[in-house]
Amino acid sequence: MLIFINGNRSVGTINKNIYGHFAEHLGRCIYGGLYVGEDSEIPNQNGMRTDVVNALKELDIPVLRWPGGCFADTYHWQDGIGPKSSRKTLINTTWGGVREDNSFGTHEFMELCRQLGCEAYINGNVGTGTVQEMCDWVEYCNMPGVSPMADLRRQNGQDAPWNVKYWGIGNEMWGGGGNMRADYYSDLCRQYASFLRDYDPSHKIYKIASGACDFNYDWTQRVAELTGALVDALSLHYYTIPGSEWEHKGSATKFSREEYYITMYKALQMKGLIENHTARMRQACPNKNLGLVIDEWGTWLDVEEGTNPHFLYQQNAMRDALVAAVNLNIFGDHCDSVVMANIAQTVNVLQAMILTDGPRMLCTPTYHVFHMFKGHQGARQLETYAETALIGADGADCKVPNLHVSASEDHNGNVLVTVVNLSDHSSVPVEIHWDGLSKFTSITGQVLSGDGAGAAAYNTFDNPHQVEPKPLTNITVGTNSFTSLLPACSVATFTLKA
Structure with a gap:
């Protein structure tokens, strides 16, 4: 089979953020996966698992999205700052009704990003939060001078601002984020975007509106029309799900040839999704080059037998690696519109890079694809x-x-x-x-x-x-x-x- 490479033609530079990742308070992604706490017998640095961090550093992770996902829709960031002994203990009603002690919060997330050498992408709470709450969060993270939130940050041990660039204004607002209509969400997004401040001219924030899922092009067009002048990008969520029913998505390791090819067929639909959503964005907001942020993607399969169904723990086979490779190829070839992508999720959840079992860990086939492809980061397509x-x-x-x-x-x-x-x-x-x-x-x-x-x-x-x-x-x-x-x-x- 002939393959031809034309060095004279390119659509642009492949944004390194296309190789981004996603870590949610879901199952064992954060607790037991990325974070074990300072007192754990598992080797760690400031609570972050040393083995997992070292493996992820080999991928040159450019950006990490947190705290969700659906968890972000009920997350109140001030519950996760200050002395850990005084942080609120809650129930994670979004994912399994398990205990959430908030021992991993903003400071811990920023420490994780520091150890990984990556940028932070924080998804704000529009579902149950307020404009003031998210504005305070940006101020807490980014204000270099004197202010109530900057003083609170210093009181909690962080003098210099983190200068978090990427901020998501809500998550899946058409669904679990509030079951909103596009016009209603757009009005909220305009309000939020108006008050999310740049506290340092040299560190402007990048505002990402909650975009569509799958083939909902009308949502993309309407949100782009109404918010495009105030935001920098829209998100898109698309999961490769082989099964025809949500409750029976298919096994990660036991599947027929037909299921294999259905999986590949659905993965390849990403190309059309990118092109059609981008076309709607350009049509709706022709005077601004809005970026497309695919901040949730990957395979979504049945959980492994005997595991908590709300933890979304699935094995990761060679089929998943092919899905990752196809998607990364597509993202790179559409680098004129795709500015970031975040595979779901980094550890122990959905199409993970790494799986852990107590002190043991392994790298999945998907991990190896990201390692093999990392040379595309920042290169000319x-x-x-x-x-x-x-x-x-x-x-x-x-x-x-x-x-x-x-x-x-x-x-x-x-x-x-x-x-x-x-x-x-x-x-x-x-x-x-x-x-x-x-x-x-x-x-x-x-x-x-x-x-x-x-x-x-x-x-x-x-x-x-x-x-x-x-x-x-x-x-x-x-x-x-x-x-x-x-x-x-x-x-x-x-x-x-x-």
Whole structure:
């Protein structure tokens, strides 16, 4: 199969924030996943799990969204500051009715971001909060001078402002965030956006309106029309769900060929969603280049047997890795509109990077995709063309191309090519040509595959290295081209060194 890379054409620079993540007070994402507390026997630094933080640092995480999600709709940030002994203990009515002691709050989140070396994206509470409450939160985080909230921050041990840039004005306002109509939410958003202040001219905040879910283009258009002059971006939520019923979304590790191809088909719908939502935003607000923030995406599958159904703990197989790779390719090729994306979620929830079990942890196949693709961050997207064949389960309507490709060039002239072989049973020979690029001194490759287990392969705590990247050794280099053979159901990266 022929793949062509055109170095003369690009739609722009791939915003590093496309590789963002999401951590909600849900199940074991925060407590036991990212945070264990200073007194835990599990090694930690200021309460953050050392093993998890070290693994995540390898991904060069650019931005982390918190505290939700749906949890944000009932979260009152002042419950999570000050001495931990005096913080309110509540019940997390959103996710499972479990105890929430607020030991992980704003200071802990900012400490986590410091350890990860990433920016913070805070989602404000519009569902049950007030304009004053969110304004106070921005002031608490960002005010460098004298003010009630800045003084309170200093009283709680943080002298300098954190200068949090990214602020979400509500979450899923069309649903659990208040079941609002677009016009009503837009009026609220305009009010919130009007009072969220910049406290330092050199650290302007970036305001993100609560956008649509899935194919609700009318919500996007109306919110863009009414709020576009006051915000910087709209969000979009889209989960890849194989099952036809919400209560039966499908197993993470036990699925048929038809379910596999349905999953891939639905993942590829992200391209049309981005293009259609962006078109509505441009139509509604033609005088401002509103960004699209896909701050919840990934696979949503049935929870693992024997786990709390409200904790959303699912295994993570090679099929999930393919979904991640396809989406990251799509985001990169639409970097002229997609300014951020945050996979759901970082640890122990939905399509996680990492799973933990007490003191044990493992990196999932999805983690490895993010690690393999991180070279795209901040690089110039390159136009690609791939010769493909439509494939799918016998007799099924959901057909997908057997290959999915993206490429970028960094500031040193190095090129990263990311290729996904979606076929669940056939290897694919590829012949990659390019034009308009520098001469390369070397070409190396890596591949992630399930080997004999295929799309259902996954890592366990007893065998945490079952699915890991391996070198691709079957690369033959020609003039402005090279060839290789991609195993079935695999993700490959090729690095062309200038």
